[in-house]
Amino acid sequence: MTHDAARELAAADLPDGRELTVRLATVADAPVALEVIHAAFLARPVVGEKPEALADDLGSVRARIEHGTGYLAFVGDEPAGLVMTAHQQGAMRLGRVGVLPQFREQGVASFLVEVVLEHLATTGEERVQLLARKEFPRIQAWWGRHGFSPAGDEGNCVVMARSLPVAVEVPDADAMRALGSRLADVLRAGDLVIATGDLGAGKTTLTQGIGAGLGVSGPVISPTFVLSRVHPSLGDGPALVHVDAYRLGSFAELEDIDLDASLDDSVTLVEWGAGVAEGLADGRLDIDIRRGIDPDDDTRWVFLTGVGERWTRDELAAVTAGPAKEDT
């Protein structure tokens, strides 16, 4: 693996087929980072005070990379965007968020920010903030779509903040089942879990662990051909309803398979449920499983986000921090 590959965090294809990559910046990248800052910020309309970013020079950018983290996006070999992070005012803050004009409206900024948020979560950060200029409500709305909400005022800016998912590193399939089994300890009747992740990410493997932890009748296997399968409890706990929404296009189709009857007295887990299954309950546990970019590495990162009153971040962090359960 080259040094560069080690710093590469994620890759994706743009709609036009070009490759978008995000990697961590080193001090050697300071000239590239400065170029991106100038190109991205000069292209913005100046309202009121000049953005601080335009006063950056090589020295200040190098210092920012040394004392924080820089994330650079490339389209092919061309620098396309930048985000920098640093601890400021007792919080983890994003700054210098910019995409070059020629790479806008293609999903570069969204991908870059999602990668940054995930990376921050894997480094144990719990919350993140940024400053958004008050004159640009559309920018605030954009951050709103990425989970940020207004959390205060600072000069001519709104402080936008959000909490980060709980991130767990899972080295192999057994560890994934062990994680599922620990999650089962906090799951109860009526809970909805939505599992997301590419083909073969480990959604079913995690569900096997949840089934084992709940003590339901097995085997838990991919429900692909039946859409949904009910695993009754072997004791007096809730049943596990395991749904595969891969082929379902909409919530209406999901409702057709008549889950309502079982929802209240079961734990319902929907694979591929993002964008389809949210309407089944008021709250839910979102589980996002990601593979690294090295295809030979089995390690997965699992991101847990509780939505609604039912879940607290602390509860999820406690579950994932617990010792792995021994197989019995």
Ligand SMILES: Nc1ncnc2c1ncn2[C@@H]1O[C@H](COP(=O)(O)OP(=O)(O)OP(=O)(O)O)[C@@H](O)[C@H]1O
């Ligand atoms: N760290 C890991 N966590 C989970 N599974 C792993 C891991 N490493 C290797 N594997 C293997 O990857 C495969 C994951 O398959 P699984 O069926 O759980 O994925 P899935 O997300 O449900 O896929 P699909 O989208 O097809 O439903 C299994 O063969 C499992 O043994």
Ligand SMILES: [Mg+2]
């Ligand atoms: Mg599956």
